[in-house]
Amino acid sequence: MQDDAPLAVLGAGSWGTAVAVLLASNGRQCLLWSRDPAHAACMAATRRNARYLGDIPLPAGVEPTGDLDAVLDRASDLVIAIPSAGFTTFVEGLRGRLADNARLAWLTKGLAHDTADTLDCVIASVLGEDRLRAVISGPSFASEVARGQPTAVTVASPDIAFAETVAGWLRNPVFRVYTSDDMLGVELGGALKNVLAIAVGISDGLGYGANARAALITRGLAELMRLFQAAGARPETLMGLSGLGDLVLTCTDDQSRNRRLGLALGRGESLTSALQAIGRVVEGVTTAEGVMRVAGRYGVELPICEQVYGVIHRDMPAQDAVQALLTRDPRPELGASFAD
Numbered sequence: 374m375q376d377d378a379p380l381a382v383l384g385a386g387s388w389g390t391a392v393a394v395l396l397a398s399n400g401r402q403c404l405l406w407s408r409d410p411a412h413a414a415c416m417a418a419t420r421r422n423a424r425y426l427g428d429i430p431l432p433a434g435v436e437p438t439g440d441l442d443a444v445l446d447r448a449s450d451l452v453i454a455i456p457s458a459g460f461t462t463f464v465e466g467l468r469g470r471l472a473d474n475a476r477l478a479w480l481t482k483g484l485a486h487d488t489a490d491t492l493d494c495v496i497a498s499v500l501g502e503d504r505l506r507a508v509i510s511g512p513s514f515a516s517e518v519a520r521g522q523p524t525a526v527t528v529a530s531p532d533i534a535f536a537e538t539v540a541g542w543l544r545n546p547v548f549r550v551y552t553s554d555d556m557l558g559v560e561l562g563g564a565l566k567n568v569l570a571i572a573v574g575i576s577d578g579l580g581y582g583a584n585a586r587a588a589l590i591t592r593g594l595a596e597l598m599r600l601f602q603a604a605g606a607r608p609e610t611l612m613g614l615s616g617l618g619d620l621v622l623t624c625t626d627d628q629s630r631n632r633r634l635g636l637a638l639g640r641g642e643s644l645t646s647a648l649q650a651i652g653r654v655v656e657g658v659t660t661a662e663g664v665m666r667v668a669g670r671y672g673v674e675l676p677i678c679e680q681v682y683g684v685i686h687r688d689m690p691a692q693d694a695v696q697a698l699l700t701r702d703p704r705p706e707l708g709a710s711f712a713d
């Protein structure tokens with residue numbers, strides 16, 4: 374693959390735009406596709422993405438476009454940056470349109486909307502097991518990355534050489550990239566941390582303090598560990614950037630949309646008005662549903678995720694959800710293994 378061939382980022386929201394800015398600042402030509410041609414034209418004319426990352430000028434190497442066919446003609450290295458709710462349908466729409474040598478990475482954190490499978494499973498089943506693919510995950514708020522603030526992430530792929538290739542697209546002196554072959558662990562960490570951040574936001578929004586926040590993060594980590602063990606992900610991935618790193622970031626900083634949704638719910642706002650005010654994707658809302666299916670599939674208890682599901686999808690009052698957690702049967706903290 375030639376290094377002067379353009380890369381393409383598919384999806385022009387906050388994170389897709391920030392990564393396009395990063396790639397261009399690394400010297401790569403980067404096509405930035407928006408599904409809305411008027412949005413692409415506006416970005417091309419103003420050299421900004423006013424709707425999602427308005428204060429960041431787009432470097433010359435970023436080429437906004439609304440023409441997906443033209444993108445697929447010109448670029449064979451594709452980075453998908455659309456929310457999980459539309460991921461499967463979007464990937465199905467790529468079937469039969471990709472060059473044989475097309476390689477895919479994605480920035481999406483979540484589970485397939487219809488099946489609750491990991492997004493890696495979606496890509497492998499729709500585009501073929503042999504398709505080179507990688508997920509990019511870790512603690513990385515879009516606006517900090519776009520501003521060039523120091524950040525570290527993980528790229529995971531079943532093909533470690535391809536993980537290194539993708540890492541090479543992204544790396545620069547302020548953007549540090551590690552690699553992993555534990556796709557499952559990296560994807561589960563990225564999906565669950567959004568649900569857990571809603572839980573922590575709810576607790577903070579209800580006015581509970583730092584003790585409750587630390588307890589929720591720690592017990593959230595135990596839920597992740599339990600799921601990792603049941604699903605066959607590697608426990609050490611949990612201690613990495615896509616696990617603990619992103620969990621801490623998202624649970625503790627108000628840049629997180631998932632945390633902000635929880636804060637609003639804890640303060641008594643309705644789900645609809647809180648989502649409207651945020652105006653961006655809040656992945657934990659859809660993932661809360663998927664996680665319940667995953668928990669059933671593997672027969673694991675995920676009590677914090679379950680309460681978030683109850684608040685969001687079953688109209689449970691936030692206060693009752695916290696009460697339900699506090700009054701669970703007492704148990705040893707770690708049990709026979711860390712995951713109990």
Ligand SMILES: NC(=O)C1=CN([C@@H]2O[C@H](COP(=O)(O)OP(=O)(O)OC[C@H]3O[C@@H](n4cnc5c(N)ncnc54)[C@H](O)[C@@H]3O)[C@@H](O)[C@H]2O)C=CC1
Nearest residue numbers: 385386387388389408455459480481482513514515653654
């Ligand atoms: N914003 C951030 O700091 C980070 C976001 N992520 C993840 O990246 C993914 C994308 O998030 P953001 O860009 O932040 O969301 P966003 O809400 O800022 O933008 C989403 C973009 O995707 C487009 N879109 C939605 N459905 C689509 C579809 N079916 N086909 C084509 N385009 C579609 C929207 O028009 C919008 O441009 C999410 O899974 C999120 O968890 C990961 C790391 C950091």
Ligand SMILES: O=C(CO)COP(=O)(O)O
Nearest residue numbers: 511512513514629630631
């Ligand atoms: O994934 C993120 C940072 O790593 C962004 O989190 P939010 O989607 O909660 O804003």
